[in-house]
Amino acid sequence: MFRRTRRFQLHSLCLLVLSCFAFAQTPVPGDAPPPQSTQSAVSPDTPQIPSSSSTRLAAGDLIDLSVYGVPDLNTKARIGNSGDVYLPLIDYVHVADLTVEEAQELIQKRLEDGGFVRNAHVNIFVNESASQAINVMGEVTHPGPYPAIGERRLFDVISAAGGLTEKAGRNVTIFHRQNPDQKVELHLSSNLADDTKDNVEILPGDTVIVARSGIVYVVGDVARPSGFMIDDDTLTVLKALALAGGGTRTASLNGAKILRQTPNGVREIPVKLQKVLQAKAPDVAMLKGDVLFVPGSAGKALAYRGAEAAFSMTSALAVIAIRP
Numbered sequence: 001m002f003r004r005t006r007r008f009q010l011h012s013l014c015l016l017v018l019s020c021f022a023f024a025q026t027p028v029p030g031d032a033p034p035p036q037s038t039q040s041a042v043s044p045d046t047p048q049i050p051s052s053s054s055t056r057l058a059a060g061d062l063i064d065l066s067v068y069g070v071p072d073l074n075t076k077a078r079i080g081n082s083g084d085v086y087l088p089l090i091d092y093v094h095v096a097d098l099t100v101e102e103a104q105e106l107i108q109k110r111l112e113d114g115g116f117v118r119n120a121h122v123n124i125f126v127n128e129s130a131s132q133a134i135n136v137m138g139e140v141t142h143p144g145p146y147p148a149i150g151e152r153r154l155f156d157v158i159s160a161a162g163g164l165t166e167k168a169g170r171n172v173t174i175f176h177r178q179n180p181d182q183k184v185e186l187h188l189s190s191n192l193a194d195d196t197k198d199n200v201e202i203l204p205g206d207t208v209i210v211a212r213s214g215i216v217y218v219v220g221d222v223a224r225p226s227g228f229m230i231d232d233d234t235l236t237v238l239k240a241l242a243l244a245g246g247g248t249r250t251a252s253l254n255g256a257k258i259l260r261q262t263p264n265g266v267r268e269i270p271v272k273l274q275k276v277l278q279a280k281a282p283d284v285a286m287l288k289g290d291v292l293f294v295p296g297s298a299g300k301a302l303a304y305r306g307a308e309a310a311f312s313m314t315s316a317l318a319v320i321a322i323r324p
Contacts, residue, residue, distance in 0.1 A: 177205030214288025
């Protein structure tokens with residue numbers, strides 16, 4: 001009998017503990033649970049644009065909408081061309097040109113007025129802001145509009161556009177949608193990894209233009225006639241000549257000239273290269289599109305041709321001479 005009494009007491013104690021546990025898990029009416037994280041209604045793998053309360057919605061935007069405490073009403077929808085978005089229970093709602101905060105308040109009111117949700121609390125996240133895409137133009141591999149997903153910086157945008165082309169310069173111009181008259185001009189470093197100061201933030205609606213590098217040509221009697229890309233006007237005639245390997249032995253340095261395209265046609269600018277090399281004349285700056293032409297000297301060409309021919313003959317004779 002003692003054992004039965006003890007078993008009955010243990011059984012009663014277990015029932016009491018389970019009853020207390022169940023009572024603790026039962027929500028008390030009127031006590032709202034702590035507000036859920038604003039990210040809980042959206043998949044953590046989905047990149048999002050920070051939804052500032054002042055951000056205005058527009059046609060084409062993809063939004064995530066969540067209603068606190070009513071997960072069945074959580075939805076992802078794209079705003080149509082008419083500016084309307086379809087939502088469960090309340091049908092179409094016009095949200096274009098409204099800020100995120102205004103759209104939230106409007107949807108909350110529709111839910112409450114329709115008697116669907118009491119004290120509704122709505123959160124809106126902008127997944128894709130098609131209306132405020134970032135336009136990347138100029139010397140990038142794939143120019144065009146790109147969605148403003150998450151925080152974007154200049155190098156991120158250039159990378160998304162496939163990177164710079166071979167003809168790309170280092171000058172980048174940024175036009176902000178909110179202040180189109182105040183453009184931002186940057187000159188990028190040759191090593192972008194070290195150029196953190198120019199990796200500025202790019203906002204939805206901005207336009208990024210990567211300029212084409214200017215080209216200076218060196219032709220004529222030079223070792224390596226070539227075109228050289230420049231991003232500014234700091235290249236001088238001497239630097240250009242050095243990049244082309246210098247003049248040949250038959251070059252007429254004092255007959256050199258710069259051919260420059262002007263609105264009135266091609267302008268010829270004489271350059272006394274021999275005097276510049278001797279520091280008897282100032283070096284001349286070249287502009288984008290300039291052509292440095294170094295002519296050859298007919299007299300020098302004939303003289304060198306004669307000397308080379310004579311040297312060839314003597315060599316041949318010497319070779320022949322050692323063949324008795």
